[in-house]
Amino acid sequence: MSTHPVIPRRPPAPPEPPPVSLTIDGQQVDVPAGTTLLDACHRQQIDTPTLCYSDVLEPAAACRVCVVEVEGSRTLVPSCARKVEDGMVVQTNSERVRHSRRMVLELLGSSVDMSYASSEIIDWTQRYEADPDRYGEAARTVEQPAKIDNALYMRDYSRCITCYKCVDACGEQAQNTFAITVAGRGFEAGVSTEYDVALGDSACVFCGNCIAVCPTGAIMFSSEHQLREEGLWDEDVQEVTRTVCSFCGVGCNLELHVQDNRIVKVTSPQDHEVTSGHLCIKGRFGYDYVQNLPDPMTTPIDDVLAAARASGRDGGPTR
């Protein structure tokens, strides 16, 4: 008697809900139900600034730079979090929208060191004519000493915009480690371990997923930080090589960022179905063995630094 296992038939896919029809900047748009306004804007090629948004995390809707005007709504709405509704009339470039986006960029620019922020953030600052300097030199900032308490990464909360991404990636949205939290309240709210203990004394497993999602360089590879400090970080000469992590059989894809023939940081593509951009400590930091260095624990960065200096390169002002 044969005992073939019964292979359950795949249940039929639920019927697609009818598309939702809305108007964005005067154009009628049909998008699938459940789409966010931000996705709908992207489908229309409308460049929409985002800071706390990430493709791989739930929207925190905290920075408010992606707000749009929805007819009938008393306040602007965050496009990252709001789902489309039939008949919505949306403005993405009204005076109110431009004002709020400009002010959010100004408020952050006047309180946080944004000099390592991505180039698109700098572009938005110009596009919305944000002028962080108009709040004066006495404007309060989040400036504070950088925390360097381990060999793998450094935390400089002078650069932190409190976007919640690192906390969410450390917690239940990716790593489930819960080493960091937002502590305090108001302007003093900031990312912290319990009782501000060093990362090594916290639950941190050094996966580096917080680094991967940080938009402003508030958490950074020590290697990148050292190169930036010396003015030698140079993305223009870096090569990025995609490969598969060799530590286990999961199949995480790695992107090795190589400067002067040395790996200076490791990322994973956000659209990779295995990792969604997240890695573990081995994939993220266990790369020295491929570089054949005499003392892999201590020298790789010295090596890069020496090579960079020897090349006479001046990375110029770091950004």
Added chain:
Amino acid sequence: MDLTFSDAEPTAAERAVIDGLLGAPDSVWTGAEQRSEQDLRVARTGRSRERRDELLPAFDAVQSAIGWISEGALMHICRQLGVPPAEAYGVATFYELLSVTEQPPRVLHVCDDVGCRGFGGTELIAGVEEHFGPEGAVVQTSDGESATWHRSPCIGQCDRAPACYAQLAGTDDAVLVETGTDEAVAVLTGSSPGGAPDVLPPQVEGMRLLRRVGVVDPTDLDAYRDAGGYAALRRAVELGPDRVIEEVKASGLRGRGGAAFPAHVKWSAVAAHAEGPRYLICNADESEPGTFKDRTIMEGDPFALIEAMTIAGFAVGAEQGYIYIRGEYPIATARLRGAMQAARTAGMLGEDVLGEGFSFDIDLRRGQGAYICGEETALMNSIEGYRGEPRSKPPFPTDVGLFGRPTVVNNVETLVNVLPILEEGGAAFARIGTDDSTGTRLFCLSGAVDTPGVYEVESGMILRDLISLAGGEPAQVSAVLLGGAAGAFVGPGDLDLPLTFEDARSAGLGLGSGVVMVFGPSADLGDATTRIARFFRDESCGQCVPCRVGTVRVEEALGRFLAAGPRANGAGTRERRLIEELDLVMKDASICGLGHTAGTAIRSALDLGLLGKSEVPA
């Protein structure tokens, strides 16, 4: 989830307090001292997070007994509840009344908010400072203890300014009213326990909500019943849930917390959800500067709130209610706890209420010093054991509320209005007041009036008459703060405003939580607006950028405006324009009502010329 704890251990006293509340841990995995045989075989991993909502009560217990939350105490709580230590630390540091650094067992919070500072508070602070040095300084007292003091935002005693709240570890917290320096010193040095007397609200004809306050013993259920108590609940049971909601609809009752939302809409929406559990929350986190009406009811007529909540729970099909009460209200907290216990014993709360076959019980949760927790979604996060940060809406609490379930959130005054609605019928209730603002309203009169207090008057009374009723002199009014710090100033030209939802709205104002704070001719409104700016800077939760940074920038710009003088080289105009731009982004782009209203009072003061006349910006 694989939780990591440090080796920090609780002291014996901390362990006793925590285990007294949460129960003794039964495994090393939850913090027991001895490994049981079972522990050698089974590791408790993947802990459920069902007990997360006990986090804040556990912190409250440790803070109240020990005076601060040490790392060892926090770790023990986290082991017991399966909460990551970092997250718990994030929660503890959110609240003003919780301390994660060692502090003295006696901490006096001296109100320096708008309701006290111009009315004796400034002198009191000078007196306390003279005795104990600058705020935060630790002073050894003669009885071998230590003490300190801090400036505090409004603590809801504006009718009896200046006021203080004393956090006294190991003994009952105390409230001090009409405080002299000597009394403050006596409480800090341990020679007096402090305490505020009961108050009889000003007696006004036609009082309904306040009729028992100061008259009927608030600790005696029989006295409450003799005074008409529990007739409304019996009537509700006769009618059945649907008709109770019909009566509330017919009454036209609007929420008294500030948003003036029709009460029956929330009730119907929650009742319409096919599946339970559904929840009812009484928002008793009255923290709006200048507001003390809900405290007056809870201290003076606690059974009324218990009865009203039971009716609401019955009507919407909720078996569990929560009272979220602000931590600075120890007297109201004790009275409510007593009333809940008495009601339970008498079969009027718990399973099978009145033998009528429905269940309803109430859990009381103490806030720990965070204005934002009066925002309904922040309040729900706080109950659930998370940071009191507001949630994005939609979804609204009536669909996705406490623990993700349909939830009605009403404030104290809104709920107690249900009693007269059932006693006399919704239609009769609707005949009081105006078409859109039915019933009576409680107004909190404070400041430059002879008889400050809670006044219950018919909706529609004009502001001038209300001020006169409290012994104020309308001709001497320089400004009135209407609706609290989140409200707006009105000037002497606005005193004919009828106090209704609709009239206020068409004047671009709100009645908010019923604050009517009167400023006389000598009032320093620059000082008052500066304090309001600081209030919002302190109380912003910090989640969204417009509010977190915007409130700081408003405070800075207002400081420059006042320092420069409105006419100085256009500087006043520049700062005023900046404040308007900040107000707009906070209104348009903040997550919640705190940010939406953080700039309104300051803008209104500028618009009225209360801070000096400046050119209207181009």
